[in-house]
Amino acid sequence: MAVVSKTRNMLEGLVRDGSFKWLLGNQTSFDEEFEEMAKSPSGRKNWLPELSPMANVIVRRCSRILGISMEEFRENFNSEASDSIKHPSRFARNFLEYCCFRALALSTQMTGNLSDKRFRRLTYDMMLAWETPGAASQPLLTVDEESTVGREAFSRIAPAIPAIGDVVTCDNLFEVLAASTGGRLYFSVYEKYLIGLERAIKKLKTQSESSLLSAFRSSNGEKILEIDGTVTTQPVLQHVGISTWPGRLTLTDHALYFEALRVVSYDKPKIYDLSDDLKQIVKPELTGPWGTRLFDKAVMYKSISLSEPVVIEFPELKGHTRRDYWLAIIREILYAHEFIRKFQIEGFQRNEVLSKAILGILRLQAVQEVGPAVPFRSETLLMFNLCDHLPGGDLILETLARMSASLESDRTNNLSTGSGMRSISALAMLSNLGIALGTSSTVSEAGLAVGEMVVGDTTALERAVRESRTSFKKVELAQATIDGVKVEGIDTNLAVMKELIFPVVELGKYLIFLASWDDPFKSLVFSSVSSYVIFRGWLGYVFALVLLFIAVFIVLTRCCNQGRPVDEVKVTAPPTMNTMEQLLAVQNSISQMEELMQEGNIALLKLRALLLSAFPQASERVAVALLFMALILAILPGKYILLLIFLEIFTRNSPVRKASTERWTRRLREWWFSIPAAPVVLEGSKEEKKRK
Known part of the structure; x- marks a missing residue:
């Protein structure tokens, strides 16, 4: 009773004294909820003194999403969490993570959540609250349009939503989004990124539901990820030996298709399979007139199924950004299938791996739509590309394979017991976004783990990524000396x-x-x-x-x-x-x-x-x-x-x-x-x- 009384007096005092000046001006996403909690007896009763005002608002939102009271939320946390996670020094942030992860696991099941501005704001506000979870860290509520989040908060919350980010690439994604704002992420940029992501998803659905190449990709249920060469000002050229054809290039989650342009239509497509073990090599290539090697704007594809390499050129006036983008997304699909073959992944987890690759490409397309202020390398935002470049990247993939095997085992056990999975997957995320890829699984609740994230702790995958990034910094320093000599x-x-x-x-x-x-x-x-x-x-x-x-x-x-x-x-x-x-x-x-x-x-x-x-x-x-x-x-x-x-x-x-x-x-x-x-x-x- 003493705690409740103290909390009530504090809230009433803050409102009465005008400490929250936002009540007199433009209100933010927290204003109405905080005012309601200050005036409502139930709100004052559910106020947790260990949490900051911002964290209390977020926990209240999470409790509404899950349909349980804040008190019940706390009881569940106390019963499920270990003593180290419940330690007073760590309670505020760990309890906030627990509430956020459970709410996100349920929210991401809703179709079209990325188009819901309330969901966008919720995820961003979770990051804000994560930075100041304890009562001592934020005595007053201060949220406005100038509020920003840092790398650590973004890397903690974003991977809990597979469409928005993943553990391996979230740091690089944050660097690109916050490059022009001093290493802090504004909501306006974050929202623009999510809008771009929603558009990329809609484009993927539209392309995959079209009749384009339907006779060739229907058997595998392939999803069309990217198309180029349909605009005359940006042609795609295919070079085989001394022959050159303009045409349309299409990338799916299994293969690369090139359709040579005829007078009024396209020729039968050439299929370059990326899913089979054909010893494929995909690398940048130089092209030029009469066989000279002058322009660095092409991709070379070579496999044992071809008598000679195929060179696909992406002409542009300046630079080779277009070629680099296509090189990265082609390699992402190729590396994903190599990962599947290497670790003999089958069934549900095979579709899960392809879903991770597809979501990575969608995020890359969304970032391109945002138009970052500084140039970036496309491969740094794609999981399998990045693992191929990072020192210790093979250890990251091995960890990912073990996690996939563990999730498959948990899924089998949960399906047999009828309890459902305890974490949301990339495949489930795609399914909830309206893009079916094989069979999915329903997420019922997240417990203390959501996908690749664990409340109050780091997973084996996070540790592998962290060690790899530490080694990568050393490689960068050494590479700088090499470039200098x-x-x-x-x-x-x-x-x-x-x-x-x-x-x-x-x-x-x-x-x-x-x-x-x-x-x-x-x-x-x-x-x-x-x-x-x-x-x-x-x-x-x-x-x-x-x-x-x-x-x-x-x-x-x-x-x-x-x-x-x-x-x-x-x-x-x-x-x-x-x-x-x-x-x-x-x-x-x-x-x-x-x-x-x-x-x-x-x-x-x-x-x-x-x-x-x-x-x-x-x-x-x-x-x-x-x-x-x-x-x-x-x-x-x-x-x-x-x-x-x-x-x-x-x-x-x-x-x-x-x-x-x-x-x-x-x-x-x-x-x-x-x-x-x-x-x-x-x-x-x-x-x-x-x-x-």
């Missing part, structure tokens, strides 16, 4: 490579000098010592000593140069090429050679960075690995080492080791990508300096 021109790259391999060249020259016996004494000593070492079987000790020396050198360099920048590689720049030489360099063979040289330089610069401890963590690992290798070489006889090498090479692709080999190969590649490159400075030649 890439130089243009064959002659310049040769000069850099010559400088980097100078010690190796000098050692090779010295060995050639000894082998030539120009100095008989030195050659005799070298031959005698080498022969004796090999005869006594000391070759392993010699290599161990060399590795040990390199490891000690790395450690000593790190200790001596700690905090100091890595010495730059000084390279004498060759004379600039004339016009004819530059034209010749454009040729395909020279371009490929230049790319190979760049990659070689980057590898050498990374090795230099490791030796000079430019990346201490990686250098320490290298030092430890070298010490471990030195120990093995010092202890094991040579025949056992050769045997291990033989087994390593010839058993890599065996059924027993194939999965582990792929995993470790990827780990090694990701680690290598995270290593920065040593800086390079190009200096003018002495002759050019004299001329100046």
Whole structure:
């Protein structure tokens, strides 16, 4: 009674004293409800003193949606939640999440919820309340058009509604939406995004219900995701060999269709299946007149079912945004089917995976309609594309596969018991939006888990995504150094490579000098010592000593140069090429050679960075690995080492080791990508300096 009395007095006092100035002016979405709670005896009774005014309003809305009282809400939470979740220090936010997730699980079953402005405002207000859940965090109610939400609140609430966001890409989605507003999301931008999402869904329904390609896609129930080439000002060109046709390009959730344009109609479509295991390769491609490679505006599709690759061009005046968009959505469907095959996903969960890919493409279309202030990469908003690029992306997919298997098991059990599923899925979301994709399942209530979200805790998928993003930041920093040391021109790259391999060249020259016996004494000593070492079987000790020396050198360099920048590689720049030489360099063979040289330089610069401890963590690992290798070489006889090498090479692709080999190969590649490159400075030649 004392708590109720205190609450009543506080509410009445705030209204009487005019603390809520919004009552005198433009009212917000909270105003009427808060006023009603202040005046109504039942409202004062249901007021939870642990929650902020905003959180109390949101909990009241959730209770109305579910048709239960706030007191019953709290009793259910206390009975279902663990002690750690109910701890007073975490109660406010966890109870708010519980109420929001349960209400969203029911609200998202309603058809056309995205078109309901009240639902849009509800989800946004949930984010606002999530940022200030406790009474101490928000003593007064302050909500207006200038109110904004941050990344953490968006990433917590949005994935609970599969149409709006998912765990893997929600951070990137928030960055795009809030790019022009200082990293905070306004309701106007959020609502514009949801309106765009609703339009994308309506377009998908209209296209899929049309008779377009009905004779070819009806058997699979394919959904048409995108169409291009219907406008004469934006044609789509298909190149096969030396032949080129304009036409219409259509992407479904199973295949890519190209219909060549005739005089008054379209020809029979060429079908490029993305769902079957045809060793498909989809990548960007260069095109140009008469076979020249000048314009980066095309996508190349290659598979074992085709005798030669197919190039699909998306002409545009500036840039290659249109091509990048199509490349991303084609790959998303391709990667989704690869994920299905790899983890042998069938039935309901197969449709669930395709639903995730479809919703990702719909969100990308909605973001494009919003017109973000800064450019963004389409693949960062698509789950399977992003997992292919992120370090540890395979671990995210493995976690997603385990969750899918778990949800399928729960669904089977719940269907057998008649209790329904405890979480809303992407497939159910599409079904509720009016887009049927296979069989769906009804959501009855969410409990403490909704989809990929858990009240008061992080799921295995969230942890995998978080770890991957942490690694990605390191890769970005390393990539920045790589982009900074890439130089243009064959002659310049040769000069850099010559400088980097100078010690190796000098050692090779010295060995050639000894082998030539120009100095008989030195050659005799070298031959005698080498022969004796090999005869006594000391070759392993010699290599161990060399590795040990390199490891000690790395450690000593790190200790001596700690905090100091890595010495730059000084390279004498060759004379600039004339016009004819530059034209010749454009040729395909020279371009490929230049790319190979760049990659070689980057590898050498990374090795230099490791030796000079430019990346201490990686250098320490290298030092430890070298010490471990030195120990093995010092202890094991040579025949056992050769045997291990033989087994390593010839058993890599065996059924027993194939999965582990792929995993470790990827780990090694990701680690290598995270290593920065040593800086390079190009200096003018002495002759050019004299001329100046």
